[in-house]
Amino acid sequence: QQQVKQSPQSLIVQKGGISIINCAYENTAFDYFPWYQQFPGKGPALLIAIRPDVSEKKEGRFTISFNKSAKQFSLHIMDSQPGDSATYFCAAINSGGSNYKLTFGKGTLLTVNP
Amino acid sequence: DAGVIQSPRHEVTEMGQEVTLRCKPISGHNSLFWYRQTMMRGLELLIYFNNNVPIDDSGMPEDRFSAKMPNASFSTLKIQPSEPRDSAVYFCASSKTGGSNQPQHFGDGTRLSIL
Numbered sequence: 549q550q551q552v553k554q555s556p557q558s559l560i561v562q563k564g565g566i567s568i569i570n571c572a573y574e575n576t577a578f579d580y581f582p583w584y585q586q587f588p589g590k591g592p593a594l595l596i597a598i599r600p601d602v603s604e605k606k607e608g609r610f611t612i613s614f615n616k617s618a619k620q621f622s623l624h625i626m627d628s629q630p631g632d633s634a635t636y637f638c639a640a641i642n643s644g645g646s647n648y649k650l651t652f653g654k655g656t657l658l659t660v661n662p
Numbered sequence: 663d664a665g666v667i668q669s670p671r672h673e674v675t676e677m678g679q680e681v682t683l684r685c686k687p688i689s690g691h692n693s694l695f696w697y698r699q700t701m702m703r704g705l706e707l708l709i710y711f712n713n714n715v716p717i718d719d720s721g722m723p724e725d726r727f728s729a730k731m732p733n734a735s736f737s738t739l740k741i742q743p744s745e746p747r748d749s750a751v752y753f754c755a756s757s758k759t760g761g762s763n764q765p766q767h768f769g770d771g772t773r774l775s776i777l
Contacts, residue, residue: 582765591666591753591768592705637705648693648757649718650766652705 551575552640554653561660567625569656571638574619578640582650583612583623586635595636596623628660664688666769668754674775680742683772686735687756695766696729696739697753705753711737712759744776 553572561567571581580599584592598605598612598621605612611624625632638653667686675681687694696708710718714731722729726745731737741748751773755766 589770591755591770593768594765597765648695648710648712649707650705654704 551578551651552638552653554638554656556656557654558657559659561628561658563628563630563660563662565628565660567623567628567632567658567660569623569636569638569658570620571622571653572618572620573640573651575640575642575651576619577642577644578651579643580641581612581614581621582639582641583610584637584639584652586637586655588634592637625658628658630660630662633658633660666754666756666767668752668769668772670772671770672773672775674777675744676777677746678743679776680740681744681748681774681776683739683752683754683774685737685739685754685769687737687754688767689735691756691758691767692734693757693759693764693766694731694737695755695757696737697755697768699751699753699771708739708752741774744774746776749774749776 551574555570582597583595585595586592596607596610598614600616609626614621635655635657637655639650669684692713694711699705708721709729711731729739751771753768753771755768757766758764
C-alpha cells in the first residue's frame, strides 16, 4: 500500500523555469511533511518541511504548498538552476503515532537544462 | 561536524556470501535507522534503533537480515546468506530522539551488488 503518491516520476525544466512536484497522501494522521533532495551517490538530505497548520512555507527558491482538505502538497522550485538537478522525495510522518517512521514517495528525478 | 559514516561505499559479492554493512551515526544522536533503496520499491525503512535498542524491525525482509547496535557510535546490518534480490543501496540515518521535529540525517549509502 503506497501511502504517499508522488508525481511526476521525472521532470525536465529549462534554467530559470519553475519546477513543480506533487504529492498526495491517504493517512489523515500524517502531520509533518518533509521534502528530501538526493544527488547521485549521496544520501537524501532534508530540504524543507511543513506542518498542516499552514498552507505555504517558503525558504529561498523553494516553496511548499499544502492543501489539507485535498490531502495534497507540492514543492515549487522557482528560478530552477542546473545545480537543482537531483531526485526529490516527499515524505510524511505521524507525530502522534510511530513518530520516527517516514513514509516516502517514490521520488521525482529533476533535470534542469542550462 | 562529521555526518553519518557508512562503509563500505560499494560491495560486490557472490550469492550465498555473508555481507556486513557498517554505520557510524552522528555523535549525540540516539536514534538510528537502516533503509534500503531500490528503483521498484523506493526508500524502505528496515529497522529503527533508539538508545541502541531495536524498536521496530518490521521492515526487515527476512530472517537472513539482522542488525545490531552494540554501542551509541556503531551499528551493523548483516545479510546471511545474500541473494541477488538483495542488491540495492542501503542507507543508514541518525537523528536526535524527539519525533518529527528531529530530522533524519542520511549517510551516503552502501551500494550492494549480489552476483
